[in-house]
Amino acid sequence: MSRPTKPISVLSDNIISPLGRTTDENYRQLKAGVSAIRNHQDQARSPQPFYASLLSQGLPAPDLSSPGAYTLFEQLLIDSAANALEGTGVSLGDPRTVLIISSTKGNISLLESDPGQPRPLERISLHSSGLRVAQCLGYNRAPLIVSNACISGLLAMLTGMRLIESGSYDHAVVTGCDLITKFILSGFQSFQAVSARPCRPFDLDRDGITLGEAAATVVLSALGAKQDFIKIRGGSVTNDANHISGPSRTGEELAMAIGHALQQAGLSPSEIDFVSAHGTATPYNDEMEAKAISLAGLREVPVNSLKGYYGHTLGAAGLVESIISLHSLQDSLVLPTPGYNQPGVSEPIHISSNLQPLMRSRNFLKTASGFGGCNAALVFGR
Amino acid sequence: MIHLPDQLYINASSLISQQVVYKDRRPVFSDQGSDLQGFLRSAYQGLQVNYPKFYKMDNLSKLGWLCAEWLLRDHFSGEVYRPQDVGVVLSNANASLDTDIRYFESTRQFASPALFVYTLPNIVIGEICIRHHFQGENAFFIFEHFDANFIEQYVGNLVNNNILQACICGWVDCLGDGYKAALFLVEKKPGPQAMEFTAENILTIYHSDNG
Numbered sequence: 001m002s003r004p005t006k007p008i009s010v011l012s013d014n015i016i017s018p019l020g021r022t023t024d025e026n027y028r029q030l031k032a033g034v035s036a037i038r039n040h041q042d043q044a045r046s047p048q049p050f051y052a053s054l055l056s057q058g059l060p061a062p063d064l065s066s067p068g069a070y071t072l073f074e075q076l077l078i079d080s081a082a083n084a085l086e087g088t089g090v091s092l093g094d095p096r097t098v099l100i101i102s103s104t105k106g107n108i109s110l111l112e113s114d115p116g117q118p119r120p121l122e123r124i125s126l127h128s129s130g131l132r133v134a135q136c137l138g139y140n141r142a143p144l145i146v147s148n149a150c151i152s153g154l155l156a157m158l159t160g161m162r163l164i165e166s167g168s169y170d171h172a173v174v175t176g177c178d179l180i181t182k183f184i185l186s187g188f189q190s191f192q193a194v195s196a197r198p199c200r201p202f203d204l205d206r207d208g209i210t211l212g213e214a215a216a217t218v219v220l221s222a223l224g225a226k227q228d229f230i231k232i233r234g235g236s237v238t239n240d241a242n243h244i245s246g247p248s249r250t251g252e253e254l255a256m257a258i259g260h261a262l263q264q265a266g267l268s269p270s271e272i273d274f275v276s277a278h279g280t281a282t283p284y285n286d287e288m289e290a291k292a293i294s295l296a297g298l299r300e301v302p303v304n305s306l307k308g309y310y311g312h313t314l315g316a317a318g319l320v321e322s323i324i325s326l327h328s329l330q331d332s333l334v335l336p337t338p339g340y341n342q343p344g345v346s347e348p349i350h351i352s353s354n355l356q357p358l359m360r361s362r363n364f365l366k367t368a369s370g371f372g373g374c375n376a377a378l379v380f381g382r
Numbered sequence: 383m384i385h386l387p388d389q390l391y392i393n394a395s396s397l398i399s400q401q402v403v404y405k406d407r408r409p410v411f412s413d414q415g416s417d418l419q420g421f422l423r424s425a426y427q428g429l430q431v432n433y434p435k436f437y438k439m440d441n442l443s444k445l446g447w448l449c450a451e452w453l454l455r456d457h458f459s460g461e462v463y464r465p466q467d468v469g470v471v472l473s474n475a476n477a478s479l480d481t482d483i484r485y486f487e488s489t490r491q492f493a494s495p496a497l498f499v500y501t502l503p504n505i506v507i508g509e510i511c512i513r514h515h516f517q518g519e520n521a522f523f524i525f526e527h528f529d530a531n532f533i534e535q536y537v538g539n540l541v542n543n544n545i546l547q548a549c550i551c552g553w554v555d556c557l558g559d560g561y562k563a564a565l566f567l568v569e570k571k572p573g574p575q576a577m578e579f580t581a582e583n584i585l586t587i588y589h590s591d592n593g
Binding site: 147 | 508
């Protein structure tokens with residue numbers, strides 16, 4: 001596998017979540033130990049109360065009959081991308097810039113109209129909502145849209161990296177969002193996958209996920225190579241080829257993605273300073289990840305999951321968690337894993353349970369896995 | 383020094399459209415007498431393989447799985463590759479909306495986990511990978527229309543950079559009774575039916591149903 005021919009810098013980023021509308025606001029809250037997960041009672045989403053990290057709670061649904069109106073999904077992408085682009089000098093009007101959107105379900109809430117009402121299927125299509133977002137941001141082509149379950153955010157960044165590497169573009173604006181509507185919540189509840197408490201990644205008592213809403217954006221560029229920006233150094237995607245909704249029993253396939261990503265970055269496992277895992281807090285996911293981390297030679301390396309702060313933000317998760325990790329690398333800190341109390345996986349990996357200084361802060365690894373058997377690993381570093 | 387990418391080859395293609403299956407641009411199966419559900423079932427039976435999991439899939443996965451099955455018959459020898467060297471890159475316009483609608487209807491009575499798992503477009507990639515034990519790169523992209531240039535560029539990159547040695551790529555789309563699937567087997571060495579892997583050839587095959 002070839003090395004990146006040119007370093008791809010993360011020039012700028014943004015997170016919009018219940019914890020703030022900029023990355024700085026979000027990162028400060030996480031450092032202070034604040035979680036966005038709350039108990040919600042909302043009949044429109046669920047007959048029972050549920051824990052989640054919600055942006056949309058209490059917001060009226062926009063009136064889409066007026067031209068130029070945006071759904072909340074579209075507006076969050078627009079706001080996040082616009083904030084990330086500020087001051088970068090990168091323009092979406094530039095033909096050398098590509099816009100990439102990551103989402104699993106986009107405008108799916110529009111399916112939830114009353115029975116008998118016409119369903120705006122055209123607006124639910126990701127290419128249609130993506131085009132509206134693009135046009136509002138001054139991007140005069142169709143955006144590239146990645147919809148690959150819970151690895152969408154990492155795959156979208158990896159795609160941006162590859163399109164820049166291949167010389168097709170100089171910059172990539174990668175933005176992602178998902179909202180937790182009745183559709184998504186009822187689905188995970190039907191799987192018995194939603195915890196009755198805030199999620200507890202890698203913990204002995206973990207019993208399921210908590211869902212969350214966020215939008216996030218990174219601006220990637222081939223420029224800035226000599227400056228102090230964090231770079232994407234390598235990445236890989238694999239498939240378990242085992243089960244569409246259950247993770248691998250061995251973790252070998254995620255370990256393979258980690259191995260490929262490290263190889264592309266030209267790094268050995270000992271050069272990784274921390275791992276930001278997917279850590280959804282389902283019994284099977286976290287067990288599989290622990291095996292993969294161990295197989296990849298990262299048993300001694302601090303591992304965290306940020307799901308206890310934000311819940312699982314689906315198509316935004318890879319972006320949100322990479323951005324927070326990137327800032328914690330720059331801050332020479334590794335964040336804890338809220339909800340984790342006692343070891344609950346079969347491999348003795350090193351779960352970060354306190355905010356701790358990093359002795360060395362050069363590189364970190366971000367992983368994710370999802371339905372369909374997909375796994376992704378990205379290596380970021382200075 | 384500029385390194386020109388090597389020429390890659392489409393060693394097989396399969397197309398399912400308007401109740402006809404085409405292999406390497408020749409019709410190999412047809413059943414005009416039924417709706418999409420019935421057609422997918424008879425196309426499966428026409429393959430004469432035993433894969434009971436097929437019946438659990440949603441229409442999008444059945445369509446993509448069948449198309450891959452026809453694609454890889456005859457002249458694909460999977461054993462020359464390691465599992466991680468074969469990938470699947472797919473695209474469509476309607477993501478999983480066909481099943482999203484069915485799933486959401488189910489929630490009015492009892493939310494069905496068996497339907498919910500298919501409310502992601504990349505599940506069809508998972509089904510193809512399980513069947514053929516492919517473990518390499520996979521990606522699902524959404525376009526309003528099939529974008530042959532993107533497929534040529536993205537897949538070309540994966541294979542030329544040795545991230546993959548072979549790739550199954552193309553379009554699998556389904557909403558209501560409207561559907562189309564077109565898959566391409568891309569490899570480095572030309573096989574007996576090889577066409578050069580170019581956007582032009584991809585489009586010629588994609589339109590060989592005159593659609």
